[in-house]
Each structure stands twice: as structure tokens, then as C-alpha cells.
Amino acid sequence: xxxxxxxxxxxxxxxxxxxxxxxxxxxxxxxxxxxxxxxxxxxxxxxxxxxxxxxxxxxxxxxxxxxxxxxxxxxxxxxxxxxxxxxxxxxxxxxxxxxxxxxxxxxxxxxxxxxxxxxxxxxxxxxxxxxxxxxxxxxxxxxxxxxxxxxxxxxxxxxxxxxxxxxxxxxxxxxxxxxxxxxxxxxxxxxxxxxxxxxxxxxxxxxxxxxxxxxxxxxxxxxxxxxxxxxxxxxxxxxxxxxxxxxxxxxxxxxxxxxxxxxxxxxxxxxxxxxxxxxxxxxxxxxxxxxxx
Amino acid sequence: xxxxxxxxxxxxxxxxxxxxxxxxxxxxxxxxxxxxxxxxxxxxxxxxxxxxxxxxxxxxxxxxxxxxxxxxxxxxxxxxxxxxxxxxxxxxxxxxxxxxxxxxxxxxxxxxxxxxxxxxxxxxxxxxxxxxxxxxxxxxxxxxxxxxxxxxxxxxxxxxxxxxxxxxxxxxxxxxxxxxxxxxxxxxxxxxxxxxxxxxxxxxxxxxxxxxxxxxxxxxxxxxxxxxxxxxxxxxxxxxxxxxxxxxxxxxxxxxxxxxxxxxxxxxxxxxxxxxxxxxxxxxxxxxxxxxxxxxxxxxxxxxxxxxxxxxxxxxxxxxxxxxxxxxxxxxxxxxxxxxxxxxxxxxxxxxxxxxxxxxxxxxxxxxxxxxxxxxxxxxxxxxxxxxxxxxxxxxxxxxxxxxxxxxxxxxxxxxxxxxxxxxxxxxxxxxxxxxx
Numbered sequence: 001x002x003x004x005x006x007x008x009x010x011x012x013x014x015x016x017x018x019x020x021x022x023x024x025x026x027x028x029x030x031x032x033x034x035x036x037x038x039x040x041x042x043x044x045x046x047x048x049x050x051x052x053x054x055x056x057x058x059x060x061x062x063x064x065x066x067x068x069x070x071x072x073x074x075x076x077x078x079x080x081x082x083x084x085x086x087x088x089x090x091x092x093x094x095x096x097x098x099x100x101x102x103x104x105x106x107x108x109x110x111x112x113x114x115x116x117x118x119x120x121x122x123x124x125x126x127x128x129x130x131x132x133x134x135x136x137x138x139x140x141x142x143x144x145x146x147x148x149x150x151x152x153x154x155x156x157x158x159x160x161x162x163x164x165x166x167x168x169x170x171x172x173x174x175x176x177x178x179x180x181x182x183x184x185x186x187x188x189x190x191x192x193x194x195x196x197x198x199x200x201x202x203x204x205x206x207x208x209x210x211x212x213x214x215x216x217x218x219x220x221x222x223x224x225x226x227x228x229x230x231x232x233x234x235x236x237x238x239x240x241x242x243x244x245x246x247x248x249x250x251x252x253x254x255x256x257x258x259x260x261x262x263x264x265x266x267x268x269x270x271x272x273x274x275x276x277x278x279x280x281x282x283x284x285x286x287x288x289x290x291x292x293x
Numbered sequence: 294x295x296x297x298x299x300x301x302x303x304x305x306x307x308x309x310x311x312x313x314x315x316x317x318x319x320x321x322x323x324x325x326x327x328x329x330x331x332x333x334x335x336x337x338x339x340x341x342x343x344x345x346x347x348x349x350x351x352x353x354x355x356x357x358x359x360x361x362x363x364x365x366x367x368x369x370x371x372x373x374x375x376x377x378x379x380x381x382x383x384x385x386x387x388x389x390x391x392x393x394x395x396x397x398x399x400x401x402x403x404x405x406x407x408x409x410x411x412x413x414x415x416x417x418x419x420x421x422x423x424x425x426x427x428x429x430x431x432x433x434x435x436x437x438x439x440x441x442x443x444x445x446x447x448x449x450x451x452x453x454x455x456x457x458x459x460x461x462x463x464x465x466x467x468x469x470x471x472x473x474x475x476x477x478x479x480x481x482x483x484x485x486x487x488x489x490x491x492x493x494x495x496x497x498x499x500x501x502x503x504x505x506x507x508x509x510x511x512x513x514x515x516x517x518x519x520x521x522x523x524x525x526x527x528x529x530x531x532x533x534x535x536x537x538x539x540x541x542x543x544x545x546x547x548x549x550x551x552x553x554x555x556x557x558x559x560x561x562x563x564x565x566x567x568x569x570x571x572x573x574x575x576x577x578x579x580x581x582x583x584x585x586x587x588x589x590x591x592x593x594x595x596x597x598x599x600x601x602x603x604x605x606x607x608x609x610x611x612x613x614x615x616x617x618x619x620x621x622x623x624x625x626x627x628x629x630x631x632x633x634x635x636x637x638x639x640x641x642x643x644x645x646x647x648x649x650x651x652x653x654x655x656x657x658x659x660x661x662x663x664x665x666x667x668x669x670x671x672x673x674x675x676x677x678x679x680x681x682x683x684x685x686x687x688x689x690x691x692x693x694x695x696x697x698x699x700x701x702x703x704x705x706x707x708x709x710x711x712x713x714x715x716x717x718x719x720x721x722x723x724x725x726x727x728x729x730x
Contacts (some may be wrong), residue, residue: 044728046392047371051728060724066717131543132551151542151702240545241698257364259688260388261724 032273038266045260057267058275059213066243067251074247077161078225083166089172090210094202096173097180107177114170118230125163126236127137151246156237160245163228163236172217179213180206211291219283226276248272312530321616322376324369326362326601331436334636342623347445349616359384359548359601362685366606370395375606377617380451381603383422384686387509389604390431391684391729397605397614398431399423405611406618418669419642420597421601422680426510432602433621436639438566438653439488439596439665442466444580448559452476453493456580461529463585466560470539473559482540483549483558484531485629488693489599490562490584491527497678498584499523500591507676509683513726517689517718520711523590529707532700542701545694564599565665568638581661583668594678596668599641635659640666684725689718 003252007013039057043050096106113121128136129149135145149156185208191201204218207214214245227249239246239254252272256265327335332355339351356362359382366379381389389396403410412420412430423432444457452473460466468481473481484490496503501523508514534540541558543549553561554574561567562584571579586592603624605617623629630646633639635655641647647666649655655662672678682717683689699705705713 042724042728045367045388046395048392048394060720064720132548138459148542150544150548151698153702240695241702242695242704254691257368258360259685259691260364260367261685261688292481 005249007179034155035266035269035273038262042263045262053263057263058271061267061271063265066246069243070246070248070251073157073244074226077157077164077229077245078222079249080161081164081229082169082218082221082226084161085168086214086221087173089169089217090176092169092173093176093180094206096177102147104241109175111170113167114174116167117236118164118167118228119233121167122160122163122232122235124164125159125232129159149241151241154240156241156245160229160233160236164225168221168224172221175213175217176210179210183209214285215288218287219280221277222283223276248275318348318350319612319616320380321349321351321613321620322379323351323378323603323620324362324366324376325353325380326354326355326357326359326382327380328355330573331637334569334633338624338629338633341629342620343354345623346619349619351620361677363388363687364493370404370606373608374505375608377606377609377613378620379604379606380601381432381604383437383680384421384690386432386602387682387684387686387725390425390682391513391725395607396431397607397609398429399433399605400429400431402605402614402618403622406615408622410622410625413420414643416640416642416644416647418671418674419598419640421674422598428586432604433625434602434642435600435624436566436633436637437598437600438564438639439598439641439669440486440494440562440584441565441661441665441668442582442584443553443563443567443571444582445553445556445559445561445575445577446580447556447577448473448478452478452481452559456578460560460582461585462588463527464588466557466585467530467534469560470534474537474539478559480541480552480558482560483533483543483552484540484561485549485563485567486599487545487697488690490529490569491697492524492693493681494584495524495527497680498586498592498594499595500675500677502677503681504683508679508681510676510679513684513722513729515683515721515722517683517715520708520715523587525707525711527587528697528700528711531697532703532707535701536703540701542698544563564638565640565662566638568662569636583664593668593671595670595672595674597678597680598640598669621693632694635662638662638665640669673674683722684729688721692717692721 001135040052040054041050042053042057072151092110096103098111099106116124126134128134129147131137131148131150134147140147147155149159187205188201191205196204226247229247230249230253233247233250234253237245239250249269249272252265252268255261303639323339325335335353339353343350354376354714356365359380361381363381364387366375366381369375397405400410400412412424415430415434419434420430421439423434424430442460444456449456449458449469453476454469454472458465460469470481475495493503496508496519501521502508502518504515504517504519506512509515529655531540536540541549541552547563547567549558549561550567550570552558552565553563553567554571556575564582568581583593584596584619603621605614605621609617625643627643627645627649630641630643630654631649634641634646634650641650651663693714695706696710696717700707700710
């Protein structure tokens with residue numbers, strides 16, 4: 001029999017859930033409502049006059065090839081950031097888990113990059129790869145490789161992925177390490193006695209037992225790549241060259257706050273809102289089923 | 294304990310007095326985009342004004358680059374927290390002009406404040422940019438420059454070239470770049486402000502249209518026209534140089550200036566206002582030349598300005614507007630203008646300042662500093678060389694930059710890139726026309 005707690009009356013439960021509801025309303029429903037409302041108008045930058053245009057902002061967006069390209073850019077970018085930072089994080093965690101001496105030092109050092117804000121991380125990497133004064137670009141040039149991410153889209157993409165994944169590796173490392181340490185040693189030892197190799201044990205025992213954490217990290221990393229990488233992209237490429245690093249959220253910013261086209265920017269926010277909603281549903285409906293808790 | 298109490302009391306008293314002293318003066322807020330050497334010179338002007346009278350205090354704040362300053366101003370205006378004076382670069386002029394009610398027109402501001410103000414005292418090539426078609430001046434020209442060719446004479450010698458050789462046409466420049474590349478010079482050519490120099494000024498200089506309807510001066514229903522054969526020829530040439538390693542792309546704004554000042558780049562096209570930085574930092578002999586052109590065209594016509602003007606935003610008290618007017622009138626004084634011109638390489642925006650600079654012998658001592666002025670005023674302006682007045686132009690410049698990056702990286706031909714830029718830009722012009730009907 002399931003245990004249930006009942007409250008008498010409705011006052012206490014209402015008071016208990018009120019803060020959460022108020023916060024959701026102020027920081028989520030109200031701004032979303034504003035975005036939907038604004039997406040139906042074409043205002044001038046100064047807010048002196050505005051015109052109701054219905055769905056014209058959406059029509060304008062969906063006929064813009066650069067906006068459609070931005071979807072592809074976003075998918076590529078967030079997949080690359082999530083996969084690379086999770087793979088490296090898992091690899092480092094697996095190594096650190098086996099350490100006997102000095103594990104604490106390694107672990108602490110590996111967590112440090114997480115403390116650095118995306119914008120600062122962006123400036124750091126930009127500094128290393130700067131065409132004029134960057135050390136990395138200097139050595140690449142010495143090796144005969146021409147580095148110029150202000151002009152070459154693939155190099156710019158590589159650099160923003162690198163800068164975005166870097167701090168994220170620490171975060172993923174931390175969670176994977178905790179996950180690995182939570183796996184009972186007895187199971188692994190039993191498998192070892194049965195003659196399973198390290199990789200066999202890793203593939204059939206460790207990975208499935210890590211799946212709740214992997215799933216959690218996947219969701220969090222994709223959200224990170226979608227939204228929090230703004231600072232990295234803003235400082236390193238500003239979305240260029242030729243919009244090759246303009247992910248959706250950066251386009252919302254650049255169209256709205258650089259180009260002052262607030263109608264189009266609001267319409268993009270609405271599209272982004274729907275997109276993230278769909279993505280979350282897919283993640284929880286289909287991927288979560290494969291997760292063993 | 295007693296001592297601390299006394300200290301707190303005295304601090305509080307001091308703060309009170311300081312507060313009342315500041316209140317006696319009307320504060321005028323000015324948001325601008327100048328850092329570095331230019332920021333220092335701007336600060337000097339403000340301090341001079343504050344010391345020259347006791348009614349107003351001008352407080353200046355840097356809000357980032359030109360685009361960021363404009364955006365900060367617009368966002369603040371929407372929130373009702375805007376400054377008295379906003380620096381708006383020439384590209385944003387059409388956006389401001391269309392926003393009637395967001396600013397107090399300059400002629401009105403001066404009239405209301407009873408300031409003596411003569412719009413005819415300004416160089417017409419400059420003031421025309423900020424004046425309506427019926428002759429009303431809307432904003433105060435602050436800094437105006439025009440692109441010129443900068444030469445690193447030491448590198449020219451290293452390339453086995455005569456540093457005084459003729460570089461008047463792009464063909465001759467091309468020959469010089471060939472020679473430099475052959476001698477192993479890493480960066481023969483670089484440029485700042487791609488759209489401004491190689492399309493906007495290029496159009497005016499060759500007397501061809503950048504956009505229809507007199508480059509937008511004659512109406513909002515203007516369309517871009519910078520995909521003519523002459524434009525394509527030039528951009529294709531730049532693309533070819535980039536592929537051959539003679540031209541290095543460093544970024545969309547003035548990033549290449551660093552390479553020139555560090556002595557890496559032999560020839561650079563950049564604003565005449567690069568002067569302040571180059572004079573301060575260059576450890577080589579440099580020269581200034583006119584912007585090159587193509588033969589067998591209508592060039593050289595005249596080049597157009599870049600830079601900014603100061604807009605008095607609306608919604609301020611009468612007293613504050615008076616202060617704004619006084620400060621702007623101060624900035625247009627001949628001595629202030631002449632000093633600014635000589636320090637920065639920006640043009641003297643009043644004819645009196647240009648005359649004063651000439652009679653002081655400054656041009657003789659600093660050869661080449663007069664070229665920008667000559668280049669701008671060498672001919673009677675045509676409808677192609679008056680300037681540009683296009684809405685959403687900051688955004689259109691972004692599109693042009695993107696497409697030009699496609700040419701430099703060899704992904705697109707100039708024809709494809711410019712056609713695409715025109716098409717994409719026209720969509721924005723129509724959107725601007727609709728929002729500002």
C-alpha cells in the first residue's frame with residue numbers, strides 16, 4: 001500500500017506551492033507571453049510606433065536561408081559540444097577512478113575550468129588563437145598551417161566548439177566520477193573473476209549502470225550548448241564568418257539587439273521555445289525509456 | 294571609537310556639501326564610443342568645457358563600439374533612461390532620422406536655447422549627411438573621416454620599390470603587391486572597414502550608384518545597386534589577391550590597423566583617422582596617399598565620410614537642453630575643431646577650422662594630413678557621391694561583410710556574393726520602409 005499524506009484544507013498547500021508558482025509566472029510565463037505577443041508586431045527600434053503584422057515575422061524568418069542554415073549550425077554545434085565534452089569527461093573519469101595515489105589533486109585540477117565563465121573562456125581561447133598575437137596560431141603557422149578563424153568558417157566552428165567544451169569537460173567529469181564511484185566494486189570484481197576483460201566489464205556493467213547519469217548529462221549539456229554558449233560565441237566570432245557560427249540563440253540576440261529588429265527577434269524566441277519544448281519531450285519520452293535506474 | 298564616529302560624521306558632512314555643489318550645476322550625460330587615444334582626446338574636450346563655465350557639467354560615458362553605443366542608446370530610450378547626447382555613427386543616421394520624436398533637431402535645439410549657430414559654417418560634404426532634403430540640420434557632426442591609403446615606406450624599400458612610387462590606381466597597387474610578394478613580404482596588403490571603403494566609398498569615388506534614389510536620400514523606397522560590373526571587378530580583384538596571399542583578411546572593423554602599426558602590412562586602406570594611432574605607435578616611416586581607383590572610369594570623383602554625429606535626444610528638461618546646446622556649440626568652435634583635426638586625423642568639420650589649420654602650417658609639417666580633406670572636396674558632389682541614407686544599414690553592412698568573407702575565402706565569386714548581398718539587403722530595406730512608413 002502506497003503511503004500518502006493529506007493536508008486538511010487548501011491554505012497550507014497553496015502557501016507552500018505559491019513561491020514556485022510566482023517565480024514560474026514572473027520568470028517564465030510572463031516573458032514567454034510577451035515574446036509571443038511581440039512576435040506579431042513590427043515595431044520601430046525606438047518604440048515610437050508599432051504595426052500589427054500577424055504571422056509576417058514568421059514568414060519573413062522561414063524564407064530567410066540564413067535562418068534555416070542556423071538550425072543546421074545549432075544541431076551540429078550542440079551535438080559536437082555535448083558528445084565531445086561527455087566522451088572526454090567519461091574518459092578522464094574512468095582514468096581518475098583507477099588512481100590510487102594523488103587522486104584528489106587530479107580531480108581538483110580537472111574541475112577548475114568549470115569555474116570559468118563562458119565569456120572569459122572565450123576570450124582566453126581567442127587570445128591563444130588570435131591571428132596577430134596568438135601562440136597557438138603562431139605554432140600552427142610554423143607547422144605550415146594557415147590559421148585565420150575570422151575568415152574560415154570551419155576553423156571558427158572548431159574554435160567555438162573547443163572553447164565551449166573545455167569548461168564543460170570538468171562538469172561532466174565530476175558527475176561521471178561520482179557515478180563510477182557509486183558502482184559497487186563487488187559487481188566488477190565478480191565479473192573480473194568470471195574472466196571478463198576491462199573493456200568487456202566497462203561495456204556491459206559500467207555503461208549501463210551509468211546510464212541515468214549519462215542521460216542527465218545529455219539533457220543538461222544540450223541545454224548548455226543551446227543557450228549558455230552565447231558568451232563564448234559573442235567573444236570569439238560574433239557569429240561569423242558568414243554566419244557559420246551563428247546558433248539560434250545568438251541570432252535572437254544579434255537580430256534583436258544589434259540590428260534592432262525586435263519583431264523578428266521575438267518570433268525567433270517563440271520558435272526556439274517550441275523547439276526546446278519538443279526536444280525535451282523527445283528526450284523524456286524516448287531516450288529515458290532506455291535508461292536503467 | 295570616538296575617532297571613528299568623527300570620521301563618519303566628517304565623511305557624511307563632506308558628502309552633503311559635495312552633493313549640493315554638484316546639484317548646483319546641471320548635469321549633461323553624453324554616451325559615446327571612443328576608447329584609447331581618441332577617448333583621451335574626447336575627455337580633454339569635456340574637461341575644457343566643464344572648466345570654461347560653471348552652469349553645466351558634462352559627464353561622458355563610453356558604451357562600447359559604435360554599434361553598441363547606438364544600441365545602448367536605443368534600449369535606454371525605450372526604458373526612459375537615455376542620455377542627453379548620443380553619439381551615432383553615420384550608418385545609424387537614417388534610423389535616427391526616421392525616429393521623429395526621439396530627438397530634438399539641432400536647428401531647433403539651438404534656436405530654443407538662444408545659441409548662435411551657423412549651419413553654413415560646416416563643410417557641406419559633412420553637414421549634408423546630417424541635413425534633411427529641405428536644408429534643416431538634425432545633428433551635430435562630431436568626427437568625420439574618409440578612407441586613404443597608408444604606406445609603410447620601410448617595407449616598400451624592402452620590397453625593392455620606390456617608396457614614393459605612383460600608387461594612384463588599383464592596377465599600380467597590384468603591381469606593387471606582386472613585387473612585395475615576390476620579395477617574401479608576408480602581408481603586402483590589408484584593409485579595415487571592408488564595406489565602407491571598398492563598396493560605399495568605392496561607389497562615390499567612381500561616381501556610380503551604391504543604391505537607387507540617390508543612395509536613399511530621395512526616399513525610403515531605395516534599392517541596393519552595388520553589383521555593377523565595376524564593383525564586381527574590384528571585389529573579384531580583392532578576392533584574387535586574398536587567394537594569392539597578397540591580401541590578408543584580419544576582420545570586419547579596424548583589426549588590420551594593428552598589423553599596420555606593428556609594421557607587418559605594407560599597404561593598408563583605412564580611415565584618415567588612423568593617424569592618431571599610427572603616429573603614436575609606428576616605428577617606421579609611413580606615408581599617406583589618396584585612395585586608389587580604376588582607370589577608364591569616372592574616378593576620381595570624391596570620397597564620402599564615415600564617423601559620427603551627436604544627437605540631442607528628446608524628453609529632457611529645458612534647462613538640460615540649454616546645456617546640451619551650449620556644449621555642442623562649444624564643440625564646433627574653431628579652436629576646438631582645429632585642435633581635434635590636428636590631433637586625430639579626422640576632418641575639420643568647419644571651414645574656419647580647416648583654414649586655421651592650413652595657416653598654422655600644420656599640413657607642411659605633417660605631409661599627407663591634408664589629403665583626406667582634398668579627396669573629399671575635390672569635385673562638386675553628384676547624387677552618387679553625396680553619401681548614403683539607408684535604413685537598417687548596420688545590419689546590411691553585416692550582410693555585405695559576410696558575403697565578402699565568402700569571396701576572400703574563395704567560396705564564392707564576386708558576382709555571386711554581391712548579387713546575394715543586394716538581394717538580402719533589399720529585403721531589409723523593404724522591412725525598414727514598412728516599419729517607418
